[in-house]
Amino acid sequence: MTLSKLRWWALPSLLICFVPLLALSQKADTDGGAPARQIIVPDEDRFVPFAITVRVGQPVIWINNDIDDHTVVSDDAFNTAGHRGTNVLLKANGGTFRLAFRHPGVFPFYCRFHAMLDAHNQPKAPGPDGGIQDPNGNYGTPMNGVITVVGDD
Numbered sequence: 001m002t003l004s005k006l007r008w009w010a011l012p013s014l015l016i017c018f019v020p021l022l023a024l025s026q027k028a029d030t031d032g033g034a035p036a037r038q039i040i041v042p043d044e045d046r047f048v049p050f051a052i053t054v055r056v057g058q059p060v061i062w063i064n065n066d067i068d069d070h071t072v073v074s075d076d077a078f079n080t081a082g083h084r085g086t087n088v089l090l091k092a093n094g095g096t097f098r099l100a101f102r103h104p105g106v107f108p109f110y111c112r113f114h115a116m117l118d119a120h121n122q123p124k125a126p127g128p129d130g131g132i133q134d135p136n137g138n139y140g141t142p143m144n145g146v147i148t149v150v151g152d153d
């Protein structure tokens with residue numbers, strides 16, 4: 001067997017070895033076959049989208065694209081989806097947090113830095129000093145969101 005024939009056989013062998021590895025690495029961003037859902041913090045104090053629905057096991061990833069730090073907190077009695085007590089810092093400029101839910105329920109969450117209606121933290125809510133009104137006249141809400149987790153029927 002000549003050297004050139006060895007090279008000819010090497011290429012398909014390499015493809016056979018590495019293509020499955022590539023497929024595995026792409027699957028690493030999913031759990032149970034469902035792609036991760038993203039909740040983005042744009043360059044202002046809010047979560048986008050505000051509300052999402054996911055299936056049990058489907059991961060959620062928060063991504064902070066703002067130049068300020070934010071947080072993901074879920075600590076109240078309305079949380080029926082688990083992970084109550086979540087209190088995670090989302091670092092500025094690309095910080096992420098990933099979570100998957102093991103049973104159906106509701107996961108309300110907020111940012112502890114931007115959920116209070118005081119003079120210095122009024123994302124878009126009215127508050128005592130009027131707040132910030134958008135061109136449509138809406139005041140909006142403090143920085144929060146909600147995830148509804150449904151069963152895998």
Ligand SMILES: [Cu+2]
Binds near residue numbers: 071
């Ligand atoms: Cu915040």
